[in-house]
Amino acid sequence: MSKILIIAEHDGRELNLSTAKVASCALELSAASTDIVVFGNACADVAEAAAGIEGISRVLLAERAENAAPLAAILAPQIARLADDYDYVLAPSTTFGKDVLPRAAALAGCGQISDIMAVLGARQFKRPIYAGNAIVTVEVPEGCKVFGTVRVASYKAAPGAATQAPIEAIELDVELPAHTRFIELQSGSGDRPDLQTARRVVSGGRGVGSAENFRIIFSLADKLGAAVGASRAAVDAGFVPNDMQVGQTGKIIAPELYIAFGISGAIQHLTGIKDAGTIVAVNKDPEAPIFEVADIGLVGDLFEVIPELDKALGG
Amino acid sequence: MQKILVCLKRVVDYNVRIRVKPDGSGVVTDGVKMSINPFDEIALEEALRIRERGDAEEVIVLSIGNSDWQQQLRTGLAMGADRAILVETPEPVQPLAAARVIRAIVEREQPELVILGKQAIDDDCNQTGQMLAALWDRPQATFASKVELQDGKARVTREVDAGLELIEVELPAVITTDLRLNEPRYVKLPDIMKAKKKPLERLPVAELGVDVEPACRESNFEAPAARSRGIMVSDVNELVAALRDRGLLD
Numbered sequence: 001m002s003k004i005l006i007i008a009e010h011d012g013r014e015l016n017l018s019t020a021k022v023a024s025c026a027l028e029l030s031a032a033s034t035d036i037v038v039f040g041n042a043c044a045d046v047a048e049a050a051a052g053i054e055g056i057s058r059v060l061l062a063e064r065a066e067n068a069a070p071l072a073a074i075l076a077p078q079i080a081r082l083a084d085d086y087d088y089v090l091a092p093s094t095t096f097g098k099d100v101l102p103r104a105a106a107l108a109g110c111g112q113i114s115d116i117m118a119v120l121g122a123r124q125f126k127r128p129i130y131a132g133n134a135i136v137t138v139e140v141p142e143g144c145k146v147f148g149t150v151r152v153a154s155y156k157a158a159p160g161a162a163t164q165a166p167i168e169a170i171e172l173d174v175e176l177p178a179h180t181r182f183i184e185l186q187s188g189s190g191d192r193p194d195l196q197t198a199r200r201v202v203s204g205g206r207g208v209g210s211a212e213n214f215r216i217i218f219s220l221a222d223k224l225g226a227a228v229g230a231s232r233a234a235v236d237a238g239f240v241p242n243d244m245q246v247g248q249t250g251k252i253i254a255p256e257l258y259i260a261f262g263i264s265g266a267i268q269h270l271t272g273i274k275d276a277g278t279i280v281a282v283n284k285d286p287e288a289p290i291f292e293v294a295d296i297g298l299v300g301d302l303f304e305v306i307p308e309l310d311k312a313l314g315g
Numbered sequence: 316m317q318k319i320l321v322c323l324k325r326v327v328d329y330n331v332r333i334r335v336k337p338d339g340s341g342v343v344t345d346g347v348k349m350s351i352n353p354f355d356e357i358a359l360e361e362a363l364r365i366r367e368r369g370d371a372e373e374v375i376v377l378s379i380g381n382s383d384w385q386q387q388l389r390t391g392l393a394m395g396a397d398r399a400i401l402v403e404t405p406e407p408v409q410p411l412a413a414a415r416v417i418r419a420i421v422e423r424e425q426p427e428l429v430i431l432g433k434q435a436i437d438d439d440c441n442q443t444g445q446m447l448a449a450l451w452d453r454p455q456a457t458f459a460s461k462v463e464l465q466d467g468k469a470r471v472t473r474e475v476d477a478g479l480e481l482i483e484v485e486l487p488a489v490i491t492t493d494l495r496l497n498e499p500r501y502v503k504l505p506d507i508m509k510a511k512k513k514p515l516e517r518l519p520v521a522e523l524g525v526d527v528e529p530a531c532r533e534s535n536f537e538a539p540a541a542r543s544r545g546i547m548v549s550d551v552n553e554l555v556a557a558l559r560d561r562g563l564l565d
Contacts, residue, residue, distance in 0.1 A: 011477065071482070072445065073454050095475040099457045102410070102445035111411040111530020114440045128539070129438050133333040134342050137535040144530070179485040180454040183470070187478040196476060242460070242495060243478045249494050251476065257563045274542055278563055280554070295545035296557050308551040313564070 001032030002087035002122070007079060008038045008050050009096045012068065015049035017197035018092035020157035023053045025150040026090060027158060028119040033057040037082060037170075039075050041068040044167075051165040054158045059167045069182035070096055076103035077174045083108050083145060090116075093149035094196065105147035112147040113138055117154040127151070131248040132271045152196060153254035153275045187243075192218075195244065198227035201255045201276075203246055204239070205231035205269075207262020207284065207302060211239045216306045217261060223313055229253070231263045247272035261302040265290025316427035316464075316486065318373045319362040321396065322417060324352040324407075325380055325387045326437040335538045342536060351387045354432020356394075357492040360499040361462060362430050363395045370464055373397045375424060379416050380407055385515060392510035393502040399515040404527060409438075412527035414446035419523040421451060426487065428469070433458050433491040444491035454484035457491040 004026045009016040019036065026034045036050040037060040047061040060082070066074050083089050083104065091097035093115045105112040118126040123140045125148065140146050195201065202221040208214055214234075221228045229246040230239065246253055248268040254275035261282050263269060270293055273279060281294035282305050291297040298305065327333065328348040335342050351359075362374045376391035378384045379402045388399040402416050421429060429451075434441035448455035456462075456471035460479070463470040464486075473480040474493045520527055548554045558564050 072457070073448070076449060095458060095473075098441045099445065099455075099475075102442035103449040103455065105442075106411060106414060106446035106449035111409060112440075112442055112446075113531060114442060130327070130333040130342060131436065131439065132539055134335050135537050135539055136533050139532045139534070140530070141532070177452075177454070179488075181483045183481040183483055185475070185478055185480045236495075241478070242474055243476065257558070274539075278558075278561060279542075279545075280558070291547070292544055293542045296554060297545065297547045298549075298551070298554050299547070300550075305551055305554075309555070312551055312555045 002029070003085065004029060004031045004034040004088040004090060005082060005086040006034065006036045007089070007091040007097065007100065008036050008046065009092050009094060010038065010040065010043065010046040012040055012043055013045065015046050016092070016094070017157050017194070018094050018152045019050060020053050021152045021155040022090050022092050022150045023055055023158035024155040025116060025119065026088070027055050029088065029122065031088065035060055037062060037079075039067040039070070039078065041065055047167045048164070051167050052160050054161045056161065056165040058165050060170045061167055062170050062172060066176050070100070071180050071182055072100040072103045073180040074176050075100050076107055077176065078172045079104035080107035081172050081174050086145070088146045088148070091149050093151050097149045101147055101149055108145060108147070110145050110147050111140070112149070113140065114149050115151040116148045117151045131268065132274065151252070153252050192221065193225065193227040195227040195229055195246070196251050196253055198255055200224050200226035200257045201229050201246070201253060202226045202259045202261070203229035203231065203263060204234055204261050205263030206233035206237060208234060208239060214239050216303070220306055220310060223310065226257075226259075227255075231266070231269050233266075260290055260294075261306065263290055264288045265293065316371050318375060318424060318426040319365060319371050319428045319430060320375050320377060320417075320421065320424060320426040321355070321359045321362045321391070322413075322429070322431045322443070323355045323359065323376050323378050323387050323391050324432070324435045325349050325378065325384045326352045326435055329353055329436055335536050339535050339537060349383070349386070351390055352432050352435045352437075354434060354436070354492050354494070356499040357494070357496050358430040358432050359391055359394055359396060360497045361492060362428070363500075364497065365428075365464065371428070375400065375426070377402070377417065377420055379404055379413055379520070381405055382517075388515055389507075389510050390502060392513045392515070393506040394500060395506070396513075398513055401515065401517050402520050402523065403517055404520045408527050409529045409531070410440045410442035411446055411530045412525075413443045414450055415525040416520065416523060416527065417443070417447050418450045419525050421447075428486060428488060428490065430490045430492065433493055444489050448489040451487075451489070454488040455491070456482055456484050456488060458493040459490050460493050460495045462490060462496070
C-alpha cells in the first residue's frame with residue numbers, strides 16, 4: 001500500500017486552507033497512510049491545525065531557524081530527503097507549491113504533475129492545459145514517485161477529524177544552501193478573507209475607473225464578508241495591487257458566489273472563475289462576454305447598482 | 316557579468332482559440348500561428364535590458380525542439396540576442412527533460428544568469444526553471460516582477476499569493492519571469508534582416524548525452540465542460556431575489 005506526504009502551506013501562524021484541499025485530493029488515492037509535513041520555525045499551532053484534518057495519519061513538524069521563510073532552495077532538499085519514504089508527494093498549486101515542489105521533484109530525479117484536478121487512478125490524473133481550454137489525462141509510469149501540485153479550485157477542503165493525529169518533531173540531517181535570503185513580504189490585502197479560499201468574492205474591473213472608486217467594491221465585499229478580486233485590466237491600470245488579480249495569470253478561484261462589476265470577461269479572466277458556484281455579472285455593456293458564463297446577469301451601471309444592492313442587503 | 320542565457324519555447328500564439336482534435340490525440344496545431352511563449356519573451360526583454368545597461372556582455376537564446384523552432388530563435392535574435400542555440404529534438408520535451416538539456420548547455424556556456432518564463436502557455440507546467448535550479452544546485456527566484464543586480468547578487472521581487480516577496484540570491488542564479496516584469500519591445504524590420512546574419516547553432520540532443528524521456532504519458536485530450544448561459548435580471552431587487560432563491564445570502 002502506498003504512502004502520501006503533503007507539504008503544508010502556512011504563514012508561520014495559520015495553516016493555509018489549501019492544505020486541507022490537498023488532503024481531499026489525497027483521500028481519493030486510497031493510500032495506506034497520509035502524513036503532512038510542516039516546515040517552519042516555532043509553528044506548533046500550524047501543526048495542531050494540520051493534525052485536525054480528516055484522513056491524516058500523522059503530522060511531521062520540521063522546525064529550524066532556516067525554515068522560517070518558505071524558500072524553495074531551503075525546503076526542497078528537505079522534502080527530497082523525506083520523499084525517500086513516500087510514494088506520493090503533494091503540495092497545493094499555489095505560488096508556494098509551484099515554487100518548491102518542482103525543485104524537490106528534480107532533486108529526487110522525478111518529474112512532476114502540475115495542477116491535478118481529478119484522480120482517475122493510482123497513477124492517472126486529469127490536469128488543465130492551455131489556460132484550461134483543454135484537459136489532458138496524464139499517467140506516471142510504474143517505478144516513479146508521484147510528485148504533484150493540486151489545483152485548489154478543484155477540491156473542497158477536507159473536513160475536521162474526530163480525533164487529532166499525532167504530531168512528531170523531526171530533524172532532517174540535510175545540508176542547506178546559504179545562497180538565498182528572504183528579505184520581506186509586502187502584503188496587499190490586509191484583513192479581508194483570503195481571495196483563493198474565500199466563499200464569496202466581489203471583483204472589479206476596468207469599469208470601476210480608479211483606485212478611489214474601488215472603495216465601493218471593498219465596502220460591498222465587507223458587507224458580504226467577501227474577499228476582493230480584480231481583473232488584469234484593473235491591476236494593470238494601477239487601481240489595486242497585483243495579488244488581487246483573478247484569472248489565468250493571477251489567481252484561479254472557486255468561491256460559492258462570485259460577483260463581477262465592470263469586468264468585460266476576457267478569456268484569461270474567465271479561466272480564473274469558471275469553477276465558481278454562482279457567477280453574477282453586472283456590466284453596462286449588454287454584449288460583454290462575461291454574460292455568456294454568468295448564472296445571473298444584470299445590465300446596468302455599477303455606480304447605481306452597488307448603492308442599491310447595499311440598501312437591499314440592509315444597512 | 317559575461318553571459319545571460321534565455322530559454323525560448325515555441326507555443327501556439329496566445330491569440331489563437333485552442334481546439335482539441337476530435338480523436339483526443341492533442342490540440343490542433345497544424346496551420347496555427349506559433350510564437351515565442353509570452354513569458355519567455357519577457358525573459359529575453361529583461362536580459363536585453365541588463366545588457367543594454369552595461370551589466371552583461373552577451374545574451375544567448377536557447378530552444379529545444381525541431382527545425383521549425385529556428386523561427387522563434389530568429390525572432391529572439393531580431394529582438395537583440397547575440398546568438399542562438401537550437402538543441403534538436405523531434406518532439407517538444409517535458410519540463411524535467413528540458414531542465415536536463417538546459418543544465419548541459421549551462422555547463423558548456425557558464426552563464427551567470429539564466430532567465431526563463433515562469434510557465435509555457437501550452438502545457439502550463441511552471442516547472443522548468445525550478446528544476447534547472449535544482450539540477451544546477453543554484454538559487455531560484457521565480458515569478459519575478461522586478462530584478463536588481465548588484466555586487467554579484469540579484470534582488471528579486473516575486474509575485475506570490477500573499478503579495479510581493481523580496482528575496483536576494485547569489486549569482487549564478489535562475490530567474491523566472493512574471494507578467495509585470497517588463498513589456499517586451501517590438502521587432503523592427505532592419506533588425507529582422509540583421510538577425511539573419513547572427514549565429515544560430517544546431518545541436519542534436521544526442522550529443523549532450525542527457526535523458527529526455529518524458530516523465531509522464533499524456534493521452535485523451537478533451538475540451539473542458541462548458542458553463543451554460545444563465546438568466547438575466549432587470550434590476551437589483553430581482554438580483555437579490557435570485558441570490559436568495561439559491562441560498563447565497565445569509
